[in-house]
Amino acid sequence: PVAIPMLFRSDDGLAMSFPLRVAALATGAEPLIEPERLVLGGLSIPTDADHALPIAFYGPRRTIRTIGADALLSGEADPAAIQDRIVVIGMTVIGVGDIFPTPFESLPGVEVMATAITHLMAGDVVLRDRTVRTVDGLVAALLPMMLVALLAWRRSVAGLLAAASLVVIWIGASTLAFSSGIWLSAALPIAATAPPVILFGAVQLLSGRRRAQYFAKRSQLLEEFQAPVIQQWLTANPKFLVEPVRQNAAIVFIDLSGFTSLSEALGPDRVRELLKEFHALVDREVTACGGMITSFLGDGAMILFGLPEPASHDAAKAAECAAHLCIGAARWLAAQPQSLGAKLGFKVGAHYGTIVASRLGGMSHHHITATGDTVNVASRLMEVAAGHGAELAVSDELLRAAGRDCAMYEEGELTGPHDTPIRGRSGSLAIWLWRSPRPPPS
Incomplete structure (x- = not known):
């Protein structure tokens, strides 16, 4: 809707607009202008602010009877079409703003004026007071x-x-x-x-x-502090390992020998650099084999194969990881200066059996780990390896679960089995010792 002012200011003062003057002449009554309305011929017509008349269009172009000028000039128009009616004569000038948008279509100015006059004569004005x-x-x-x-x-x-x-x-x-x-x-x-x-x-x-x-x-x-695969499982299942789970898994431990005494002679920056290199080596090999580092224990690490869920190849992957850790650690030590490499060594232990996987910790922090006899035995196997001058001590249970095709048989020398007592455990355990076939190049 648009609104047409009923009054405008001229040089002589206020004057009626064209629609109001036409309606006043047609009714023969002088309009009475009041705030919010005007009275014309007994009709009270509401107006908008500043005495503007709201226009509600009746329809598209030619809804109000329209007769072309050529029909009038040629006498073809029916005289009854304009007899006793208000006739607005006008022309549309294209390109000078004489077309006005409406809800139906754009109308020429003459039809807009005719609509305003019709409102004044019929009193069917939309209310906007x-x-x-x-x-x-x-x-x-x-x-x-x-x-x-x-x-x-x-x-x-x-x-x-x-x-x-x-x-x-x-x-x-x-x-x-x-x-x-x-x-x-x-x-x-x-x-x-x-x-x-x-x-x-x-x-x-x-x-x-x-x-x-x-x-x-x-x-x-969080990915830097927790294995990505565990984080994905926790995202999909927030209650993962809220209750402890007993299952088979493979455990691998690796630890540097002589690092504690050597760190007393090294500054803290050099100690940090060595640990950073060693941890990166462990992370690279474990990730390549699909394992999970449950924790870095200073100059050592605990590695788990069997989470977030156990698989048939856990033992084989653990055996492959243990061998690759030995080869990688040996090469890393060989690349160190003689003053460091000669004082450092490493030992690895690997075992397969039943573990209890769970979340441990207090109210503010939880971590996912494994506990049980299998974990303890894998840790003690590092002592067995060091005591026999071997790089790796692996249980017979892990080798049997891994199968004859595991990487240990191909990438090093296995000797055993040896019935070996395990510190803190009654009885003995069948142990295999693994050594590199020759010193790996630096």
Whole structure:
């Protein structure tokens, strides 16, 4: 809808507009101009602010009877078509702004004027008085607040659907009011709602991006302290290992020999560099074999094959990892300066059997680990390897579970089995000793 002023200011003062003057001549009554309305020929016609007449178009072009000028000049027009009627004579000038948009289609200025005159004669003007404008102001004030509140409500789909429903209800109410002759503004609420909603959306987008960056960084940091495969399982199943689980698994321990006494002579920076290189070596070999480092114990590490779930190749992978750790550690020590390499050594123990996998820790921190006799035996096997001058001591249980095709048979020399007592454990255990066939190149 548009509005046409009923009064305009001229050099002689206030004058009636063209539609009002035509309607006054047609009714033979002088219009009475009052605030919010005008009285013409017994009709009380509501007006908008500044005595403007709201226009509600009846339909598309030519809804109001239109006769072309050529038909009039040639005498082809029926005289009854204009007899006792108000006739507005005009022409449309294309390209100079004489076409006005309407809900139906663009109409020429002459039809807009004819529509205004029809409203004044029939009194069927849409209502837009002070009360309607007050309602517009309230809607413009409340609608943005309600939309932002609904969008912020739990920041969920329910809030978004509620906000969309509110907009639909407002559009439906405005349409129903207009069909009933009440003109509620659509532009004012939209203009009032758009800035806060856009600002709220921008803030939420920025906040969501920062939150996503925060969680991505947090996830990246967690991956550095926890195996990625375990993190994935915890994400999919937050109750993973809340209750202890008994299962078969392979355990590998590796430890540097002589590092404690050597660290007394080295500065803290050099000690940190050596540990960093050693830990990187262990992490590389374990990751390549599909194992999980449950913990770094200073100059040693505990490695587990069997989580997040046991597999038939756990023992074979553990055997391969143990052999590769020996080869990699030997090469790393050979690459050190003579003053360091001659004082350092390493020992590896590997065992296969039943473990108890669980979460351990207090209220503020949990870690996933394995406990049980299998873990203790694997740790003691490092002493067995060192006592026999071997790089690796592996239990007969692990070799039998790994099979004859495991990497230990191909990449080194296995001797055994040896019935060996294990410190802190009654009886003896069948142990195999593994040595590199020759010193690996640096």
